[in-house]
Amino acid sequence: MTAHILFSAHASRWDLYEAPLKEALDAAGVDYVLATQMPPEQVDYIVYAPNSDVQDFTPFTQLKAVLNLWAGVEGVVGNRTLRVPLARMVDEEGLTQGMVEWVTGHVLRHHLGMDAHIVNPDHRWDPVAPPLSHERPVTILGMGALGRACARALRGLGFPVTGWSRSEKRVAHVRCLHGDEGLAQALRGAQIVVLLLPATPQTDSILNASSLNLLAPGAVVINPGRGPLLDDDALLQALDDGHVGHATLDVFRVEPLPQDHPFWAHPKVTVTPHIASETRPPSASRVIAENIRRGEAGLGFLHLVDRDAGY
CATH class of the missing domain: 3.40.50.720 (NAD(P)-binding Rossmann-like Domain)
Incomplete structure (x- = not known):
């Protein structure tokens, strides 16, 4: 046939x-x-x-x-x-590998504090070494194929990784949580959080004012998953308050991101144009x-x- x-x-x-x-x-x-x-x-x-x-x-x-x-x-x-x-x-050969590389690159960028050295107009000499990876807890929301692959890569670099999903998942050497109670546990004290959930009514604004408050002070939010996972206004407020130290965002509720959106001009936001995993x-x-x-x-x-x- x-x-x-x-x-x-x-x-x-x-x-x-x-x-x-x-x-x-x-x-x-x-x-x-x-x-x-x-x-x-x-x-x-x-x-x-x-x-x-x-x-x-x-x-x-x-x-x-x-x-x-x-x-x-x-x-x-x-x-x-x-x-x-x-x-x-x-x-796995293309899309998954691309996501692993993008997520790993930006996690390491924020873990090492690379931005302060790449953009240093005042020529500051501040020889403060970052912590080692085992001292930097990372949480990944979403443990599908992409989330599991990123969790394995980050765990291989020594990061303590917690993964959260709506239903129960298991990944070797990764603390895996699920359900509403598990979500709070996964976010509490996280220094870097990576969003890799699908966009569904249940995941809309899963990072909001309440859940952002669970993160460690100065935490970094990385979103290569879906734009609606974030409450934009709550994130901006957390950035302005200093509770969130930086957000690197690849996906947005409206794409291309409108030119007048406050993410573009915010000093604590990095915008990438939906390139995390093509x-x-x-x-x-x-x-x-x-x-x-x-x-x-x-x-x-x-x-x-x-x-x-x-x-």
């Missing part, structure tokens, strides 16, 4: 993905037709980005699965017309091709989204 695959994402993505997808599908032994346009009743799989033109899945009467190009699925998981399996992007076409294409291969072979799809949980 020939698998009819619709690539439905922003037009600029097709130029990046066409060749890698074809190479990956060929390598997986899939007989396929891949295009950006085809009659909806012929489509078996949609390679999808939630900002694509396809928002009504009703005409796709033969659809077997929607394969998301991104890790985040909040833009599609609630679509009532989508009644087939939805797979999120889990790409989907890499070659490795992401191999993940997609494997799921199509499995679908055509009658096997279960990988990385399926739990519609009730929202991720």
Whole structure:
């Protein structure tokens, strides 16, 4: 059987993905037709980005699965017309490795106090050594594939790492907590907190005035996860009060971040333009091709989204 695959994402993505997808599908032994346009009743799989033109899945009467190009699925998981399996992007080779590198880099940056030496217009000579990693507790909120990978990397550098998730998880040498009571324990006294949760109604503003107050004085907030995880006003107040020493933010409630947003000008905020972990076409294409291969072979799809949980 020939698998009819619709690539439905922003037009600029097709130029990046066409060749890698074809190479990956060929390598997986899939007989396929891949295009950006085809009659909806012929489509078996949609390679999808939630900002694509396809928002009504009703005409796709033969659809077997929607394969998301991104890790985040909040833009599609609630679509009532989508009644087939939805797979999120889990790409350890590309997306996960990119997140590990970004998170590790910024944790080390703040742990070592590098900003004071990189930007030092007054030529201050302040020979104060930072603590060693085992003296710097780090908390990661979100222990999915990305959170677990970052936890292992930071633990390997000697940081005491606490991970929190809504449901119970286990990672060797990492203190893992879950549930409402576990959240307070995970945040209490943390000197660096990394946000890697999905965006759901339950995680909206999970870092707010109350939870920020649990952090150690001068703590650092690092958010490469999702913008709605943070209460922006509460964070700004905590920064102004000095309870939070710095925030490095890669994701925001509105993107691109509006030019008049106070994060841009705040001296204790670093803004990066949603670059913490980009989907890499070659490795992401191999993940997609494997799921199509499995679908055509009658096997279960990988990385399926739990519609009730929202991720």
